Amino acid sequence: MKLTRRSTLAALTGGLAMPYVRPSWAQAGTVNVYNWSDYIGETTLADFEAETGIGVVYDLYSSSEEAQAKLFAGSTGYDVVLHSGMSMGRFIEAGVFQKLDKAKLPGLVNLDPELMKIAESFDPGHEYGVPYMWGSVGMTYNLDMVKERLGEDVDLADLGVILNPETAAKLADCGISLLDSPTDFGFMVMKYLGIDPDTAGEAEYEKLAEAVAPIRQYVTTFDNANYLTTLPNQELCAANTWSGDYGVAKTRAAEAGIDVNLAYFVPKTGVPGWFDFWVMPSDAPNVDNGHAFIDYLLRPEVIAACTDYTGYANANKAATALVSPEIAADPAVYPDAETLSRMYTPKPQTDAQEEAMTRIWTKIKTGG
Amino acid sequence: MAGSRLSRWFDRKGWSDLIVGAPYIWLLVFFLLPFLVVVAMSVATKTSTAPPISWGGEVPLVSWEAYARVFGDGLYLRAFLTSVLNAAVAMVLCLLIGYPMALGLVRVAPAWRNILLMLVILPFWTSFLLRVYAWMGLMGRNSWFNGMLTDAWNVLVPVDWAVRSIPMMNTNFAVVLVMVYTYLPFMILPLYASLERLDPTLDEAAMDLGSKPARVFWDVTLPQSIPGIIAGGMLVFIPAAGELVIPTLVGNASSPMIGRVISDEFAQARDWPMASAVAVVLLLMMVVPTMLYSHFQARAEGSK
Secondary structure: OOOOOHHHHHHHHHHHHHHHHHHHHHOOEEEEEEEEEOOOOOOHHHHHHHOOOEEEEEEEEEEEEHHHHHHOOOOOOEEEEEHHHHHHHHHHHHHOOOOHHHHOOHHHHHHHHHHHHHHHHOOHHOEEEEEEEEEEEEEEEHHHHHHHHHHOOOOOOEEEEEEEHHHHHHOOOOOEOOOOHHHHHHHOOOOOOOOOOOOOHHHHHHHHHHHHHHHEEEEEEOOOOHHHHHOOOOOOOOEEEEEEHHHHEEEEEEEEOOOEEEEOOOOOOEEEEEEEEOOOOOOOOHHHHHHHHHOOOHHHHHHHHHHHHOOEOOEEEEHHOOOOOOHHHOOOOOOOOHHHHEEEEEOOOOOOHHHHHHHHHHHHHOOO | OOOHHHHHHHHHHHHHHHHHHHHHHOOOOHHHHHHHHHHHOOEEOOOOOOOOOOOOOOOOOOOHHHHHHHHHHHHHHHHHHHHHHHHHHHHHHHHHHHHHHHHHHHHHOOOHHHHHHHHHHHHOOOOHHHHHHHHHHHHHOEEEEEEHHHHHHHHHHOHHOOOOOOOOOOOOOHHHHHHHHHHHHHHHHHHHHHHHHOOOHHHOOOOOOOOOHHHHHHHHHHHHHHHHHHHHHHHHHHHHOOOOOOHHHHHOOOOHHHHHHHHHHHHHHOOOHHHHHHHHHHHHHHHHHHHHHHHHHHHHHHHH
16 A cells, blocks of 8 residues: 555544544443452342343452542543542542432432431432442451450450550560551541541641550551451451451451451440442443442342452341341441440541641651 | 655665664653653642642742652651662662672573573563562461571570561561562673673683682672673662562551652542652652763763
8 A cells, every 4th residue: 555645644543533433332331340359249240241231341449549549530431430438528529420310220219228327428418429338447356366465354345455555565576457547547546535536637636646656666567458368367466457357357267277266346435437339430431331230239139249248238228138147247247236336427528637637647657 | 746755765764763763752752751741740739629730820830849848858858768778778689699690690501501591580470469479478477487587586596585476577678678589680680691791711811810710700800790780780779769569568657668658649648749749859869860870981981
């Protein structure tokens, strides 16, 4: 072929248009989902595809920061994204999410009205998100290792076990891990100190830093995921975790044939509760399929299978009876009245709060 | 006709122009343009929109606040210092371990050479991340490796110093250890390339003149391999100083390296200008000495 201006132009336009040609046929039957790793039922996606004929393009993240950075940059191409309640307000304000069409989500009636009331503080009017899993922040202990060092009758529901330098020093050689998240670990400690995280400012955050500084040298790591490996391997004896993690750690230990005695405690001075939501980015290409996917997850039998697999409680009241009794009866996952009374729902942080907290959190982690 | 002029240019020197120009175009598109985007972001202001930056409505549109914080806040300076120190220690250790290995590769019989070279490259066949995780397993408190070291320690030192396990994970030591392990091939290969080119008759001449082997190495081999040492050193030092994965997985949050700081600023604090400013400073720290070196190197070679 002779290289003329016309043929070059034609080839160029064709080439440049390629990315836009593809989605127009893909739109017929796919939904692009972005979710935490290990955070859905084992066969949920395959079942959804078999029933609806909609193909699921499934993408995973292992840190919410990674997902949030992507969403903030925009043009992700995702239709349905799992997002933590705590930072939702900020994203709604920035126009990252679109309002959901409730007419396309008949399954909403299955959700627990009590929980919906709590979830409303993250998403006023339930306009942008559908609650998925929820739980508390707390402490997972390796009972054998901790009791060997602190005595049989240590009160593990007292956060002082970690925050008192004397006891923390005794646990240092078996490993302490704290959540690398100021709104989880930080809020829990503020509750212990009698500070209200919702109204706290720089001066209160400084008190938080002062309270953590004496035990900093005994903390092995600040981490949000690796403890799922190190707890079963007995590399840690005290880990600040989310409620379902202890179940995952226990399962992994059992799979590896390790005999480890883990237990989850919600400190009696109070802890923040958390909610995860399904949301849709404002530039989602497959709006209808996205709604279909979210509505599928609102079915009691579907979400119950997800809970059985992930070990986290769901917000679907009709599903509780279908969840495996072992999980539904575990107060660490489905909190009893006593545990529920220790939980509170934090308000989203203001810009000023977030900025001060970020600065002081770095100081807490680096120990200076 | 435009077409014939084009084809005439092409026939005359098109290929050589294209081949000479390709690296520059590559640098322009894949290095300079992204770097300018980062520079632009570093002088932006943080906002609560998506994306979370803006260049403000008033003159001047740029803000130097992020740079003021890089040089004003002890945290960033400390992180830079940790990174440079860790990378420097890793580089020196890689050199001390890699040099004898490279020398051995050159001196060994040719039949063995290919097998040994293969063994140097072999670790790259496994994912880097997987190998770091393997080290995490080895360094953990309950591993056989740690247990072995602990037993050895307890036998060698007085009873008062006995420990239950040696704390290796989540320390700076672990970061340097894994970096030395990871980057060692990057030191060996340039050293090997430079040592292989040396003329063995020079060694023989030195020995004929009465030098002992150690003296021959010091006077003849080492000075001639300096370009290889510098190339290997840079290949280790530069990526090690900006390393993110290793300090995140095996390091301690109390002494963060600069890669971790950039990642935290970008993702956790959602402060893109701050992350960009740190990245720009890191890049200048790495690029300016490299450019100075190659400038003087070129001058030194030109004067010969």
